[in-house]
Amino acid sequence: MPPAVNDDLELVHRAQRGDFSAFEVLLGHYETRIYRLAYRILRREHDAEEVVQQTFLSVIEHLASFREESRFSTWLLKIAANHALAVLRKKRREHTVAWETPPEEEGYQDVPHPRYIAQWRDTPEELAGRRETRHLLDEALEELDDKYRLVFVLRDIEGLSTQETAEALDISVANVKVRLLRARLMLREKLTRAFGDEATRVEPHDHDH
Amino acid sequence: MTQKNPREFVQGGLDLLVLSALADGPKYGYLIQKRIREATDHGVPLQAGTLYPLLHRMEAEKLIRARWDDSTSRQRKWYELTAAGRRHLTRQAQDWVRLTDLIRDLLTPVLEPKPGV
Numbered sequence: 142m143p144p145a146v147n148d149d150l151e152l153v154h155r156a157q158r159g160d161f162s163a164f165e166v167l168l169g170h171y172e173t174r175i176y177r178l179a180y181r182i183l184r185r186e187h188d189a190e191e192v193v194q195q196t197f198l199s200v201i202e203h204l205a206s207f208r209e210e211s212r213f214s215t216w217l218l219k220i221a222a223n224h225a226l227a228v229l230r231k232k233r234r235e236h237t238v239a240w241e242t243p244p245e246e247e248g249y250q251d252v253p254h255p256r257y258i259a260q261w262r263d264t265p266e267e268l269a270g271r272r273e274t275r276h277l278l279d280e281a282l283e284e285l286d287d288k289y290r291l292v293f294v295l296r297d298i299e300g301l302s303t304q305e306t307a308e309a310l311d312i313s314v315a316n317v318k319v320r321l322l323r324a325r326l327m328l329r330e331k332l333t334r335a336f337g338d339e340a341t342r343v344e345p346h347d348h349d350h
Numbered sequence: 351m352t353q354k355n356p357r358e359f360v361q362g363g364l365d366l367l368v369l370s371a372l373a374d375g376p377k378y379g380y381l382i383q384k385r386i387r388e389a390t391d392h393g394v395p396l397q398a399g400t401l402y403p404l405l406h407r408m409e410a411e412k413l414i415r416a417r418w419d420d421s422t423s424r425q426r427k428w429y430e431l432t433a434a435g436r437r438h439l440t441r442q443a444q445d446w447v448r449l450t451d452l453i454r455d456l457l458t459p460v461l462e463p464k465p466g467v
């Protein structure tokens with residue numbers, strides 16, 4: 142569980158005054174969370190470890206400039222997302238694939254239409270408590286394009302706001318919204334195949350859109 | 351031997367491990383972790399959340415110095431011992447070895463009791 146906001150602030154203040162043990166406690170609280178965030182984005186242990194290290198270095202060097210306009214955890218996750226994004230961009234450049242989509246292509250017109258509809262066997266609460274669910278979600282996430290996965294991880298898994306996600310990824314709020322919608326729809330379809338009740342399955346191919 | 355509170359001594363052990371990992375040349379954080387992990391046969395798990403504040407403190411104490419390297423595709427911060435850091439390492443290593451020798455002398459009979467005792 143993430144520590145309470147007030148605990149963080151007290152540690153931040155101590156660390157800002159040069160208390161190294163406060164730094165240690167603060168970073169220790171978030172190490173696993175940053176690693177998981179980076180791993181979900183980059184999908185390689187080594188890259189995720191690098192992101193943890195880069196993030197900690199940045200936090201140590203820039204903590205003095207943390208203005209408490211956001212929660213410490215949000216500030217930290219934005220830094221981690223930035224580093225993960227930088228690694229991703231480097232990889233993309235190596236593979237000469239563009240990560241950014243030109244703004245005019247980003248709209249609601251191509252939002253995926255479901256090809257598989259079924260009621261889920263269990264309630265979301267029941268599913269959320271299961272280890273299997275997390276595993277399947279991670280698998281489904283892996284199949285998403287980077288640009289959708291990043292938005293989904295920051296917004297729906299890490300709980301950043303739309304504005305914060307936009308800042309972390311350096312894209313517009315409108316783009317965050319569109320990408321999030323697409324990501325959710327694509328994930329829903331993938332997960333419905335895993336959790337859907339066969340008895341209620343419908344093939345919506347006779348829809349006319 | 352330098353006079354030291356035993357508790358401080360144990361806490362200083364981690365500093366000593368990190369300094370010793372830098373004794374044969376500069377390293378960046380991950381390489382320091384790797385060296386310590388291998389040298390201690392995974393017996394001392396050093397988390398990044400512990401390592402970086404520790405490096406930062408030792409840099410402030412001028413025991414190590416750091417520089418950024420941008421020449422590869424990844425930006426990395428390399429650490430190396432300063433002359434003061436090397437002196438500190440040597441002095442602390444001597445103290446540590448003397449203390450552990452004393453402790454070993456005390457503890458060996460506990461593990462190998464003489465027959466009939």
